[in-house]
Amino acid sequence: MRIAITGTPGVGKTTVSKLLAGRLGYEYTSVKDFAVEHGIGKRVGDEIEIDVDELAEIMDETIGKNVVIDGHLSHYVPVDFVIVLRADPKIVAQRLIERDYLKKKVGENVEAELIDEILVEALEENENVIEVDTTGKTPEEIVEEIVHLLEGGVKRRVGIVDWSDRFDDIVEYLRR
Numbered sequence: 001m002r003i004a005i006t007g008t009p010g011v012g013k014t015t016v017s018k019l020l021a022g023r024l025g026y027e028y029t030s031v032k033d034f035a036v037e038h039g040i041g042k043r044v045g046d047e048i049e050i051d052v053d054e055l056a057e058i059m060d061e062t063i064g065k066n067v068v069i070d071g072h073l074s075h076y077v078p079v080d081f082v083i084v085l086r087a088d089p090k091i092v093a094q095r096l097i098e099r100d101y102l103k104k105k106v107g108e109n110v111e112a113e114l115i116d117e118i119l120v121e122a123l124e125e126n127e128n129v130i131e132v133d134t135t136g137k138t139p140e141e142i143v144e145e146i147v148h149l150l151e152g153g154v155k156r157r158v159g160i161v162d163w164s165d166r167f168d169d170i171v172e173y174l175r176r
């Protein structure tokens with residue numbers, strides 16, 4: 001199976017993807033590494049702008065059958081399941097600050113998590129979308145939850161988080 005692990009930067013995609021790939025005996029690949037390896041996208045400042053259609057086409061032709069794809073664009077790749085990781089926006093903020101993200105970028109990503117941006121994108125691309133709230137869980141617990149859902153035949157589980165009640169606690173990060 002091809003499984004995309006997507007979500008706002010900082011929710012734990014890479015951590016969970018590597019662990020899940022190991023747990024399933026699958027290949028691990030990240031959109032970022034793949035794009036660089038295959039010359040997809042162009043550098044704009046210190047970021048790489050990726051054409052998601054080009055990415056989806058080349059990845060679909062190139063990657064193996066059993067693979068975990070890590071990245072906040074991975075839901076654009078044709079896969080069997082899209083796992084959308086969610087985390088309390090305050091946790092996302094704290095992790096991105098630790099990663100020395102600029103205040104503006106922290107605000108953009110906290111807002112994206114607050115308004116379910118990646119979930120909405122994933123639902124436009126794939127029927128099989130499973131949302132997992134990672135808040136307060138260890139990477140191992142998250143992986144076991146994903147394995148349990150997939151082994152249980154769950155194809156779709158969305159609408160499990162609502163961060164609207166967290167607004168007052170994170171508004172400081174949203175101010176530009």
Ligand SMILES: Nc1ncnc2c1ncn2[C@@H]1O[C@H](COP(=O)(O)OP(=O)(O)O)[C@@H](O)[C@H]1O
Pocket residue numbers: 007008009010011012013014015016095134137138139142
């Ligand atoms: N379940 C978790 N519990 C605690 N810390 C976590 C968890 N998942 C990830 N982290 C930490 O959060 C930071 C971001 O994780 P990472 O996997 O790089 O996120 P992403 O790939 O979504 O940007 C890292 O420092 C990582 O160690």
